[in-house]
Amino acid sequence: MKIVGISACVAGIAHTYIAREKLIQAAEKAGHEIHLETQGTIGTEHALTKQQIQEADLVVLAVDIQIKGKERFAGKKIIEIPTETAIHSANSLIRKMEEIIKK
16 A cells, blocks of 8 residues: 655644654554654645556645645545544554555
């Protein structure tokens, strides 16, 4: 499965990056390809490419705030969750994504 997404928290510091790291670890452990953009206090990092978005099976938005560029994911299956969920339940979230893609 190919996953793309964005992580962004209220402060734009710790939770943004921790959520990204936890999701990457869980997805790679399960054998999936994942690319996650961060939108934090220093701006956008790890920006997603059009090709990554186009090839994605699923979009995960681990966000606690309004994000920029959400329209890029039009027509894609999207899961939107708080950063806390990504941090504390990344493995089960990946399993849920697998179920969604199978449908």
